[in-house]
Amino acid sequence: MLFSSLTFLFAFLPVTLLLYFVPVFESEETELKKKNFVLCLASLVFYAWGEPVYIVLMLVSIYFNFNIGIDISEHYYSRKKQKFLLFAAVLFNLLVLGFFKYSGFVAESLNSLFSLDIKYTPPALPIGISFYTFQAMSYVIDVYNEKVEAQDNLLPFALYITMFPQLIAGPIVQYKDISSQLTQREMSPRRFATGVMFFIRGLGKKVIFANTIGAVYTEISSGDVSALPAVTAWFGIICYAMQIYFDFSGYSDMAIGLGKMFGFDLCQNFNFPYISKSIKEFWKRWHISLSTWFKDYVYIPLGGNRKGAFRTIINTAIVWSLTGLWHGASWNFVLWGAYYAVLLILEKFVFKNLLDKMPAFLKHILTMLLVLIGWVIFSKETLGAVTGYLGSMFGFGAGFIDEGTKYYISSYILPLIIMSLSAFGVFRFLPRPKKSELRFLYQSVGYLVILVLCIVFLVSDTYNPFLYFRF
Amino acid sequence: MKKENDLLNKFCIAFSVVFCALIVVVIAAFALTEKKEMSESENRVLASMPKFTLSSAADGSFMKNFESFLSDQFPFRDKVISLKTSIDILVGKKEENEVYIGKDGFLFEKQTEFDQKKVSDITASMVKFSKENKNIKTAAVFSPNSSCVLSEFLPSGVLRQDQKNQLEQIKKSLEKSDIAWIDCLDSFKGEKDKMKLFYRTDHHWTTQAAYDVFLSLAKSWKFDTKKEQFDFYTVSGTFQGTLSSASGINSFYDEISVCVPSSKNLSYVISYEKEARKTATFFDREKLSHKNQYEVFFGGNYDKIVISSNADNLNTLLVLKDSYANCMIPMLAPFFSKIVVVDPRYYSDNLSALMNEYDFTHCVYIYNLNTFLSDTSLKDVLES
Numbered sequence: 001m002l003f004s005s006l007t008f009l010f011a012f013l014p015v016t017l018l019l020y021f022v023p024v025f026e027s028e029e030t031e032l033k034k035k036n037f038v039l040c041l042a043s044l045v046f047y048a049w050g051e052p053v054y055i056v057l058m059l060v061s062i063y064f065n066f067n068i069g070i071d072i073s074e075h076y077y078s079r080k081k082q083k084f085l086l087f088a089a090v091l092f093n094l095l096v097l098g099f100f101k102y103s104g105f106v107a108e109s110l111n112s113l114f115s116l117d118i119k120y121t122p123p124a125l126p127i128g129i130s131f132y133t134f135q136a137m138s139y140v141i142d143v144y145n146e147k148v149e150a151q152d153n154l155l156p157f158a159l160y161i162t163m164f165p166q167l168i169a170g171p172i173v174q175y176k177d178i179s180s181q182l183t184q185r186e187m188s189p190r191r192f193a194t195g196v197m198f199f200i201r202g203l204g205k206k207v208i209f210a211n212t213i214g215a216v217y218t219e220i221s222s223g224d225v226s227a228l229p230a231v232t233a234w235f236g237i238i239c240y241a242m243q244i245y246f247d248f249s250g251y252s253d254m255a256i257g258l259g260k261m262f263g264f265d266l267c268q269n270f271n272f273p274y275i276s277k278s279i280k281e282f283w284k285r286w287h288i289s290l291s292t293w294f295k296d297y298v299y300i301p302l303g304g305n306r307k308g309a310f311r312t313i314i315n316t317a318i319v320w321s322l323t324g325l326w327h328g329a330s331w332n333f334v335l336w337g338a339y340y341a342v343l344l345i346l347e348k349f350v351f352k353n354l355l356d357k358m359p360a361f362l363k364h365i366l367t368m369l370l371v372l373i374g375w376v377i378f379s380k381e382t383l384g385a386v387t388g389y390l391g392s393m394f395g396f397g398a399g400f401i402d403e404g405t406k407y408y409i410s411s412y413i414l415p416l417i418i419m420s421l422s423a424f425g426v427f428r429f430l431p432r433p434k435k436s437e438l439r440f441l442y443q444s445v446g447y448l449v450i451l452v453l454c455i456v457f458l459v460s461d462t463y464n465p466f467l468y469f470r471f
Numbered sequence: 472m473k474k475e476n477d478l479l480n481k482f483c484i485a486f487s488v489v490f491c492a493l494i495v496v497v498i499a500a501f502a503l504t505e506k507k508e509m510s511e512s513e514n515r516v517l518a519s520m521p522k523f524t525l526s527s528a529a530d531g532s533f534m535k536n537f538e539s540f541l542s543d544q545f546p547f548r549d550k551v552i553s554l555k556t557s558i559d560i561l562v563g564k565k566e567e568n569e570v571y572i573g574k575d576g577f578l579f580e581k582q583t584e585f586d587q588k589k590v591s592d593i594t595a596s597m598v599k600f601s602k603e604n605k606n607i608k609t610a611a612v613f614s615p616n617s618s619c620v621l622s623e624f625l626p627s628g629v630l631r632q633d634q635k636n637q638l639e640q641i642k643k644s645l646e647k648s649d650i651a652w653i654d655c656l657d658s659f660k661g662e663k664d665k666m667k668l669f670y671r672t673d674h675h676w677t678t679q680a681a682y683d684v685f686l687s688l689a690k691s692w693k694f695d696t697k698k699e700q701f702d703f704y705t706v707s708g709t710f711q712g713t714l715s716s717a718s719g720i721n722s723f724y725d726e727i728s729v730c731v732p733s734s735k736n737l738s739y740v741i742s743y744e745k746e747a748r749k750t751a752t753f754f755d756r757e758k759l760s761h762k763n764q765y766e767v768f769f770g771g772n773y774d775k776i777v778i779s780s781n782a783d784n785l786n787t788l789l790v791l792k793d794s795y796a797n798c799m800i801p802m803l804a805p806f807f808s809k810i811v812v813v814d815p816r817y818y819s820d821n822l823s824a825l826m827n828e829y830d831f832t833h834c835v836y837i838y839n840l841n842t843f844l845s846d847t848s849l850k851d852v853l854e855s
Contacts, residue, residue: 006541007534010501014494049534193483196490407565407628414563437478444486451493453558460555462542463513463568463719 001049002168003199003254004206006458012049016042020262036159036182039262043162047128050168054126057096058162064092065136066157069143073150082144089140097133100126105329128168130326132161134293139175141297148176156182165258169251171269171289174296178264185263193440197447198257204450205250207457209419214243216412221379226388226397232405233392237372239412240379242419245274248287267292272425274371277363278355279343282371290326294319309349317341327378332386336377343370500546507544511762512716517543556719565626567718573624575666576723578714580674582618582632583844585640590844594644596853597836601648604826607789609834610651610688613638614676614795616841617669620659624666634840641843651691658687670725673712675765676839678703678728681799689806692833699805700733706756710764727764729754729798732805739780739804743773753801768797774817778810789825789834791815791849796837807833815848822855 001008019038025031048055068089072082098106104122111118139160142148151157159182166173220228220236228236252269259266273286283291299319305312317338324337347355355363373390380386391397421427433439510517521527521536528534545551556567565572571579601609618625619634635656642652659668661683668680682701689696710725731753742749755770769776772794787809790796793816800812811829813822838846 001534005538006545007538010494010498010541011537014491014498017491050531052529052531189480189483189487193486196487403628404630407630410628411563411565437482440479440482440486444482444489448489448493451490455497456551456555456558459542459545459548459551460719462539463552463555 001046003251003258004203004454004458007049009455009458012042012046017261032183033155035262036155039164040155040159040162043159043164043167046164047162047167051127054129057100057126057129058132061093061096061132061136062154062158062161065089065140065161066151066154068092069140069150069157070152072140072143086140086144090137093133093137093140097129099123100129102325102329109331131170131172132167134172135175136161138172138293138297142174142176148179151175151179151182163259163264165255165262165264166266169248169255170287171252171255171267172293173266173289174293177267181264187263191260191263193444195257195260195262197443198260199254200257200447200451200454202250202253202255202257203454205246205253207250207454208450209415209422210243210247210250211457211461212415213239213412213419214247216408217243217379220408221389224388225380225385226391228389228392228397229399229402229405230393230395230397231401232408233389233397234372235405235408235412237375237379237389237393239416241274241372241375242416242423244375244378245270245423246419272423274368274423275364275425276367276371277360278367279340279347279370282367283340283344290323294323298322313345313349316345320344330381332377332381332383335383335386336374339374339377497546501541501544504544504546510543512549512711512719512721514716514762519544552719553721565629567720570714570718570720571618571626571629572718572720573621573626575624576671577617577621577624577666577669578672578718578720579618579621579625579629580616580714580841582616582634583841585632585637585844589847590641591644593843593846593850594641596850597650598645598648600853601650601834604831604834605649607831607834608651608692609649610653610691610836611641611645612653612655612684612688612796612799612835612837613641613843614655614680614684614837614839616674616839617676619840620656620668621665637840637844653684653687653691655684655687658683670710670712670714671723672710672715672721672725673765674714674839674841675712675798676795678730678798681795682730682802685799685802688803688835692806694806701730701802702733703728703730706754706767707759707764711762712765713763716762727759727767729767729801731801734805737780737782737805739778741769742777742779744775744777745773753804765794765797769800769812772797772814772817773812774814774819776812778804778807778812780804780808782806782808784808786832787811787829789813789829789831790837791834791852792837793839793842793846795839795842799837803835813852815852816846818848818852820855822852 001012016038019042020035023031024034044055044058047058068085071077072085072089074082077085100123104120107118107120107122110116139148139151139157143150151160160173160175160178163173217236217240220232220239225233249270256266256268267289269287269289271285271288273282276282276285299315302315302318303311304315320337320341321334322337324333324335324340327333327336358366376389376393377386380389388397433442506519507517508519509515518536518539520540521533523533527536542548559567560572566581569581571581573579597611601607615634615638618629618631622631625631638656642654645652659665659680662668662679667677668683669676682703686696705726705728707727708724710727711721711723712725715721715723738751739753740749740751741753753769754767756767758764758766758770763771778800782805784806786807788803788807788811790800790803790810790812792812792814796812800810803810809829811825811831813825836849838849843849
């Protein structure tokens with residue numbers, strides 16, 4: 001199920017809230033258990049709504065990681081045995097992820113590399129598998145490193161893995177950040193209201209912003225991308241940048257908001273990435289939970305930057321290739337990751353002095369240009385399309401501007417300006433009332449209007465005339 | 472300080488309650504409003520509550536259908552969609568579902584690309600057909616679309632093809648034959664109010680436009696249009712055509728007029744052969760109470776219609792056409808004792824058999840450019 005669906009808004013969410021908040025038991029402890037049970041069950045329904053079959057895979061993953069977590073933490077086992085168990089656990093999770101996400105890609109790559117002819121139909125990708133296997137891995141690794149106690153109760157653990165707000169698109173919650181909330185959490189009107197606002201903000205980002213601007217890039221890049229006028233190509237990739245930001249950060253906001261409504265604090269996942277003045281800063285602001293995960297569980301275990309410049313470069317390259325590959329089983333994602341590895345290395349070792357002297361606005365423009373080029377690589381599956389599109393951007397397509405460009409720009413400039421102001425965080429600096437109550441009142445009205453707009457957009461999305469024009 | 476926090480707390484409760492209430496109100500409205508079976512403007516059956524079975528849940532079809540059910544039966548759906556299109560227009564969007572939103576309420580169909588090879592294939596078969604039937608007087612009526620004639624009403628910056636030039640090209644490729652070219656743009660020139668030539672909400676030309684072109688056609692065939700008089704009647708003022716439906720924009724209504732021969736001495740029998748149905752009128756008034764009111768002309772498009780009249784001549788006419796012809800055919804009726812109307816898009820019989828059956832004296836192609844450029848059936852029928 002998607003948050004941005006009528007089923008979620010008008011069936012799933014109200015039922016879940018009702019079951020969750022209407023008290024059944026007198027004892028606070030039993031009531032919390034009921035809440036956890038409701039949330040866990042709801043999450044399974046939520047998952048099954050999109051992937052009825054793969055629910056089995058998720059249950060297996062929960063059961064396995066739960067048990068191996070307990071085993072790893074057994075103190076009478078030798079460290080060696082614990083290490084072996086950890087190895088087995090990580091291997092299991094990677095194999096599951098590898099089989100379902102990357103086996104088709106591997107077969108295809110082998111076929112084209114060695115001109116083989118392996119006939120192989122890969123399984124359909126289970127939704128959210130990249131997110132929940134990473135969460136499970138962070139748990140077993142932290143148990144091994146004794147950063148967290150193993151969870152000896154299946155229900156809270158199952159809740160950690162399945163919790164529907166972050167199940168399909170993150171943020172990737174680390175067990176250590178949430179373990180205490182699984183058994184004790186604060187629920188207050190203040191928190192619920194804040195959660196609702198977060199949720200509506202995210203829904204608006206996704207439904208009003210991302211869906212609207214997404215159509216532009218789809219249309220611009222549907223034909224021959226190597227024969228676009230330069231301005232059209234730039235306009236298209238800027239729209240794509242807006243789409244992907246609002247889409248992804250919108251999902252994260254909805255997740256954080258829903259989390260708050262149920263009493264959880266999930267980590268922030270986006271922090272105005274497009275105001276960054278360096279690539280390093282960009283990755284501290286974009287999909288924060290993923291970069292943190294790779295830093296904590298790959299980069300630092302590999303030695304990070306403590307083993308000299310050469311190892312730092314190698315480690316950076318490994319981490320970023322994997323980060324790229326995590327985004328999708330295709331070579332362009334690896335290329336995209338490698339692109340960022342190169343940029344980060346150059347930024348750190350080659351151009352550091354030069355960049356330090358550069359005025360801030362130039363650094364910002366340079367960073368944005370590099371990020372936009374990154375999105376071209378990200379959005380196009382074949383190398384030919386990537387180079388073709390980049391060629392168009394730099395004037396090797398169909399000149400500079402044409403009638404179509406003007407049409408796109410005049411049709412979408414207003415939405416794009418509003419979205420850019422929002423993405424650059426300009427709205428944060430609008431004057432606002434000092435009194436917190438008054439501020440809250442204004443916000444409430446604003447968010448309710450956004451919610452109504454979202455519903456209007458969602459319903460209209462299905463206007464689907466079946467007409468024969470040519471008659 | 473404590474007091475302020477209390478107030479904020481109350482606001483939080485109020486906001487949370489309003490949020491939940493909004494959802495509950497929508498659910499209640501959904502439960503209470505009557506479920507519709509059809510969406511007339513979308514011309515499709517709306518989803519109904521899917522049946523829950525284990526297999527429909529296991530393959531996910533139940534979930535998909537449930538979402539369609541919610542959105543199709545959403546309370547006040549039509550109003551909600553109108554609101555959305557208004558928002559789109561407000562922020563500068565110039566098209567909605569492949570329909571351009573023009574000035575003054577005009578909606579425009581996107582133009583069909585000109586495919587050189589395809590066009591020369593069709594015109595070649597037209598030329599060949601006319602050479603094989605040398606004794607039949609043939610004319611070609613190819614109408615430009617509203618986006619060409621009323622281009623100043625298009626939203627600015629729209630990618631537009633030069634239909635005038637495209638018509639010239641078609642004309643040129645027909646010059647190898649005796650097919651008489653009826654210049655529609657030229658015929659429209661006499662019209663003072665160009666806005667009357669096309670509907671605002673539909674992709675067809677108006678009866679007025681068809682009449683202007685009919686006069687040119689009659690002139691080319693040397694018919695005496697002074698002797699035959701025609702009456703115009705406005706039959707509808709509530710027409711919202713295909714472009715309105717497709718775009719979801721329904722702020723304008725069009726009028727539909729019909730044009731009929733004045734002479735009371737003439738009578739007609741229109742026979743729909745496949746349906747084994749005969750009527751004495753060109754019009755199907757019942758269609759005026761449906762969404763697509765343009766079907767008032769002959770009740771829509773049929774593979775073959777035969778019109779017999781007691782007109783005092785031996786002329787017989789073959790019409791090969793799309794729906795643009797439907798409002799023009801009544802004007803041609805007094806000049807022929809028999810008219811056979813073939814719509815190649817539905818016609819699956821052999822045209823040469825038809826040519827043997829009737830001894831045609833005249834033949835006319837009546838198409839609009841968008842249909843003609845995307846059509847493949849005409850060529851197939853001509854070669855059958």
